[in-house]
Amino acid sequence: MKLRLIRRDSASRLAMFTAPVLALALACLASLILFAALGKDAGAALHALLLKPFLSWYSFSEVLLKMAPLLLIAQGLAIGFRANVFNIGAEGQFIVGALCASALPVYFPDGDFPMMLPAMIAFGALGGTVYALIAAALRTRFGASEILVTLMMALIAVQILNYLLLGPWKDPRGFNFPQTVMFPDNALLPILFDGTRTNISLIFALLASVFAYLMMQHHFRGYQLRTAxxxxxxxxxxxxxxxxxxWLGLGLGGLAAGIAGASEVAGPLGQLQRSVTSGYGYAAIIVAYVGGLNPLGIIASSFLISVIYIGGDSATVSAGLPVAAVEVFQGLLLFFYLLTFTLIRFRIEFDRKVPA
Amino acid sequence: MSQHALLRLSKVSKRYGTVQANHEIDLEVHSGSIHAVLGENGAGKSTLMKLIYGVEQPDVGHIYWNGQEVHLARPSDAQALGIGMVFQHFSLFETLSVVQNVSLMIPGKTAELAQKIADLGDQFGLSVDPHAMVHRLSVGERQRVEIIRCLLLNPKLLILDEPTSVLPPQSVRRLFETLRKLQADGMAILFISHKLDEIRELCDTASVLRGGEVTGRVDPREHDARSLAQLMIGREMPNVAHAAPQHPGDERLRLNALSHPRASRFGTSLEGIDLKLRSGEIVGIAGISGNGQQELAALISGETRAQEPGMIEIMGKKVGHLGPMARRKLGFAFVPEERLGRGAVPEMSLADNSLLTAHSRSMLSRGFIRRGVERAFTRECIEAFDVRTPGPDAEAGAMSGGNLQKFILGREIMLNPDVMLVSQPTWGVDIGAATAIRRRLLDMRDQGCAILVISEEMDELFEMCSKLHVLHKGHLSPALDAAETSPQEIGRYMIGAAT
Structure with missing residues (x-):
C-alpha cells in the first residue's frame, strides 16, 4: 500500500486556528506517555508545565519576562521566513547584540552618563544587524546558503563570548568566574511591575509586533517580501x-535579535555571563512557526512557549522531570504543529490495491 | 472489425471535489479506427484519458476490454492489457540517448533494442537514430521516440494527447502518415485534440466532450469545422473582428543585435536578434517553444538584464540594464506565459495580485496599501474583462487557466501601456476566452498600442499580426509580411530549412 499527499482545494480558516490547539493537545498526550514511561507522575508534570505559571503573580511575571525576547526575535525572524530567507542563527545575533551592549558598562563601569542605556540598546541593535548582514552579503555575493552561514556564525559567536569572558572582559574581582562586572544601575532596564523582574523589553517586543503587523499586512514592502x-x-x-x-529579511531578524540580546544583559542578567546563550534564538524559530509566521499569531505563540518554559522550570523541581524532558516537550509541540499543519493543507490518499 | 469493441466505457463518472470532471461517459473504440476525442480545455478530456490509462479510477461506471470488465488501478495495469499513451509533455531524459531512454521502460539488451527501434522506424516512418542524445533531437523526433517506446510494448490501443500542438506543419504531415500506417496495421488510436481541421482529415469517429459529458458522436469527415466547433462549445463560433490594420506610427520597441548566452546547458543562447515594433501594429514571433522564446521574453521584460543597455530600446530609451519596474514606468507591460507563480501569486487574492504590477495606479500611500483602490481596480478588471470569479477576494490559484489569463491580461491592459509583450496568450485557454483575448489585443492595437506576441499557435498569429518573425534555435528570422506569407513558409523557418 502506498500513501500519497494530495493538496486540498482550500484550507479552511477554522482549521488554521484549530491546528495549534490540536498540536498542543497531541503534544500533551505524547508527553503524558513519555513522562509515565520515565516513571514520573505525568499528571503532576503537566500540571506544573501548563498550570503553575498562572497560579501566582510572580511566576506569571516570569512568563512575561521570558516572553519579551522570544516575541521580539520571532517577529524579526518571521519577516525573513515569509520571504524564504531562513535565518537559523538568531542565537548568534542575540549573543553579538549582548556583547556589543556589554562593551559600554565593561569599559565604563563607573560611567554615569544618562545615555548609557539607550547607547547599549543601540549598540546591541547594530551588532546583531551587522552580524546577520554578513550572511546576507555572502548569500547575495556568492550564493552561500544563509541557513548554513547563520547557523555556523552562531557557533562562532559562542566562541567569541567564551574568549571575552575567560580573557579580557573577566571581572577581576569575580573569583575567576567567567563573567563581567555587575552593570551599574543606569545600565539596567527599568522594571515594569514592582516586585518582579519584568522589564520594559516587553514593550520593545510589543512595539516590534505592531511594526511587523503594519509592515507585513499593510505595507508594500511586506507585500514584496511575502511575494518573494x-x-x-x-x-x-x-x-x-x-x-x-x-538584506531586509536578514537585517531585520538580526536587528530584533540584537536588541533582545542587549535587553537580556541589561535586564535579568545585569552582567554578561555564559548563561546568556540560553537558546532564545533557536526557540524563537519554533515560536515564529507555531505562530503561523503571522505577527498576531506570534504574540500568542510566544506567550504559550514562555508558559512552557516557566512551567518546565517548575516541573523539573516539583515533578522531578529532567531538563531534557522539557526540551522534548517543546520538540513534540513543533513536530505535532507541523503535522497538523500539513494535514490542513494536504489530505492523505491510500492507493487501493486492485488486481488487474 | 471484431464483434466486441476493443475498449468500451459505460456510464463512467469522475468527480474532483465540487467539480464533475466526467459524467456518465459512454465510449467505444474499435480496432483499426482513429477515434478523436474533441473538446475544449476543461471539457474533461484529460480526466477521461487518465481513467483509461489507469492514472485515476472512476467513481462509478465500468470499463470493458474486449468485452471483459477490467479495473485499472495504475498505468502498468493498462500497459499489461495493451494500452499505450503518448503524453503532450514528453517524459524523456535529455542527458540520455534514445536507446537508453527506451531501456528504462523496456527490458532487453541495448543492441537488440536499438535494432528494434530502427525496425519500427522503417516500418512506420518513425526514423530516429537510436544512439542520438535526446537533448540534440528536435521536438518531432522526441515525439517519435515516445511513440516508439509505446509501440515496443505491443499496444492494441494508442492514446495521443494533443500530439500536434508542439509540431511544425511538416512534422504534422509525417505524424499523420505514421498514424495511418498503424491504423492499417489494425491498431486502435485515441486522438485527443481541439484542432478541428486535423480531426476531419485524420479521424473516422469523433466523440465530442463538453462540460464533462459526451455531447456528440459523429463522423468528422461528414461535418465541417464550424459545426464541429458548435458541438464543442455549445454555441456559434465567435468571430474575431478583423479591423483594418492601422498605419503603424512611432517606434516603441527595438532590439539591436540582441545576443545573450544561455543560462544553463538546456537553455538557448540568443544570437544577433533584430526587431522593430511600432505603435498601432502587432508583430508576432512564431516558433516552437524551447527555441529561445522564454529567454527572449525575459530579456525584453527585464527579468534578465541584457549585456549592453543599447541592445534593447523601449520608447527610444536604452533599457537593457534596467529592471522590470523601471521598464514598466516607461509604459511597458508584459503578460508572461506562466500564469501561476509568475503572472500571479497562486496563494494571494486577485486584489493582492493586482498590486503585483498595478501598484503605481495610486494603490500606495506612503508605501501603505490602499485596500479601497486595490479592490476597485480589481473589480473593474473583473467586469471589463469578463473574469468569471466570485470576486476580488478569490484566490488566483483557484481559477481556471482562461479566467486567470483574462485577469492578468486585463490588469496589464489597464496599465494603459504604450508597448506590450504577450507571451503565449492562449495556452491552455478555452476557445471562448481565447477569442475574447485576441479581440482585446486588436482593440489595444487600434488604440495605438504596440504589441509583440510570442506564440506557438500559427492560426492565432496569422489572425492578429501584420508582421511575423520565426524564432529557431536562438536565431530570429527577418520580418515577413503576414499577408504575403503562407504557414508552409513559416514552417520552413520553424524547422530551420529557411533562414
Whole structure:
C-alpha cells in the first residue's frame, strides 16, 4: 500500500486556528506517555508545565519576562521566513547584540552618563544587524546558503563570548568566574511591575509586533517580501529586487535579535555571563512557526512557549522531570504543529490495491 | 472489425471535489479506427484519458476490454492489457540517448533494442537514430521516440494527447502518415485534440466532450469545422473582428543585435536578434517553444538584464540594464506565459495580485496599501474583462487557466501601456476566452498600442499580426509580411530549412 499527499482545494480558516490547539493537545498526550514511561507522575508534570505559571503573580511575571525576547526575535525572524530567507542563527545575533551592549558598562563601569542605556540598546541593535548582514552579503555575493552561514556564525559567536569572558572582559574581582562586572544601575532596564523582574523589553517586543503587523499586512514592502516567499518568479516578474529581500529579511531578524540580546544583559542578567546563550534564538524559530509566521499569531505563540518554559522550570523541581524532558516537550509541540499543519493543507490518499 | 469493441466505457463518472470532471461517459473504440476525442480545455478530456490509462479510477461506471470488465488501478495495469499513451509533455531524459531512454521502460539488451527501434522506424516512418542524445533531437523526433517506446510494448490501443500542438506543419504531415500506417496495421488510436481541421482529415469517429459529458458522436469527415466547433462549445463560433490594420506610427520597441548566452546547458543562447515594433501594429514571433522564446521574453521584460543597455530600446530609451519596474514606468507591460507563480501569486487574492504590477495606479500611500483602490481596480478588471470569479477576494490559484489569463491580461491592459509583450496568450485557454483575448489585443492595437506576441499557435498569429518573425534555435528570422506569407513558409523557418 502506498500513501500519497494530495493538496486540498482550500484550507479552511477554522482549521488554521484549530491546528495549534490540536498540536498542543497531541503534544500533551505524547508527553503524558513519555513522562509515565520515565516513571514520573505525568499528571503532576503537566500540571506544573501548563498550570503553575498562572497560579501566582510572580511566576506569571516570569512568563512575561521570558516572553519579551522570544516575541521580539520571532517577529524579526518571521519577516525573513515569509520571504524564504531562513535565518537559523538568531542565537548568534542575540549573543553579538549582548556583547556589543556589554562593551559600554565593561569599559565604563563607573560611567554615569544618562545615555548609557539607550547607547547599549543601540549598540546591541547594530551588532546583531551587522552580524546577520554578513550572511546576507555572502548569500547575495556568492550564493552561500544563509541557513548554513547563520547557523555556523552562531557557533562562532559562542566562541567569541567564551574568549571575552575567560580573557579580557573577566571581572577581576569575580573569583575567576567567567563573567563581567555587575552593570551599574543606569545600565539596567527599568522594571515594569514592582516586585518582579519584568522589564520594559516587553514593550520593545510589543512595539516590534505592531511594526511587523503594519509592515507585513499593510505595507508594500511586506507585500514584496511575502511575494518573494510565495512565488519567487512572480517577484522577479514584478521587478522586486531579490537581493534586497535577503538584506531586509536578514537585517531585520538580526536587528530584533540584537536588541533582545542587549535587553537580556541589561535586564535579568545585569552582567554578561555564559548563561546568556540560553537558546532564545533557536526557540524563537519554533515560536515564529507555531505562530503561523503571522505577527498576531506570534504574540500568542510566544506567550504559550514562555508558559512552557516557566512551567518546565517548575516541573523539573516539583515533578522531578529532567531538563531534557522539557526540551522534548517543546520538540513534540513543533513536530505535532507541523503535522497538523500539513494535514490542513494536504489530505492523505491510500492507493487501493486492485488486481488487474 | 471484431464483434466486441476493443475498449468500451459505460456510464463512467469522475468527480474532483465540487467539480464533475466526467459524467456518465459512454465510449467505444474499435480496432483499426482513429477515434478523436474533441473538446475544449476543461471539457474533461484529460480526466477521461487518465481513467483509461489507469492514472485515476472512476467513481462509478465500468470499463470493458474486449468485452471483459477490467479495473485499472495504475498505468502498468493498462500497459499489461495493451494500452499505450503518448503524453503532450514528453517524459524523456535529455542527458540520455534514445536507446537508453527506451531501456528504462523496456527490458532487453541495448543492441537488440536499438535494432528494434530502427525496425519500427522503417516500418512506420518513425526514423530516429537510436544512439542520438535526446537533448540534440528536435521536438518531432522526441515525439517519435515516445511513440516508439509505446509501440515496443505491443499496444492494441494508442492514446495521443494533443500530439500536434508542439509540431511544425511538416512534422504534422509525417505524424499523420505514421498514424495511418498503424491504423492499417489494425491498431486502435485515441486522438485527443481541439484542432478541428486535423480531426476531419485524420479521424473516422469523433466523440465530442463538453462540460464533462459526451455531447456528440459523429463522423468528422461528414461535418465541417464550424459545426464541429458548435458541438464543442455549445454555441456559434465567435468571430474575431478583423479591423483594418492601422498605419503603424512611432517606434516603441527595438532590439539591436540582441545576443545573450544561455543560462544553463538546456537553455538557448540568443544570437544577433533584430526587431522593430511600432505603435498601432502587432508583430508576432512564431516558433516552437524551447527555441529561445522564454529567454527572449525575459530579456525584453527585464527579468534578465541584457549585456549592453543599447541592445534593447523601449520608447527610444536604452533599457537593457534596467529592471522590470523601471521598464514598466516607461509604459511597458508584459503578460508572461506562466500564469501561476509568475503572472500571479497562486496563494494571494486577485486584489493582492493586482498590486503585483498595478501598484503605481495610486494603490500606495506612503508605501501603505490602499485596500479601497486595490479592490476597485480589481473589480473593474473583473467586469471589463469578463473574469468569471466570485470576486476580488478569490484566490488566483483557484481559477481556471482562461479566467486567470483574462485577469492578468486585463490588469496589464489597464496599465494603459504604450508597448506590450504577450507571451503565449492562449495556452491552455478555452476557445471562448481565447477569442475574447485576441479581440482585446486588436482593440489595444487600434488604440495605438504596440504589441509583440510570442506564440506557438500559427492560426492565432496569422489572425492578429501584420508582421511575423520565426524564432529557431536562438536565431530570429527577418520580418515577413503576414499577408504575403503562407504557414508552409513559416514552417520552413520553424524547422530551420529557411533562414
Amino acid at each position: 516567499g510565495l512565488a519567487p518568479r512572480a517577484a522577479l516578474y514584478a521587478g522586486f529586487s531579490a537581493p534586497r529581500m535577503v
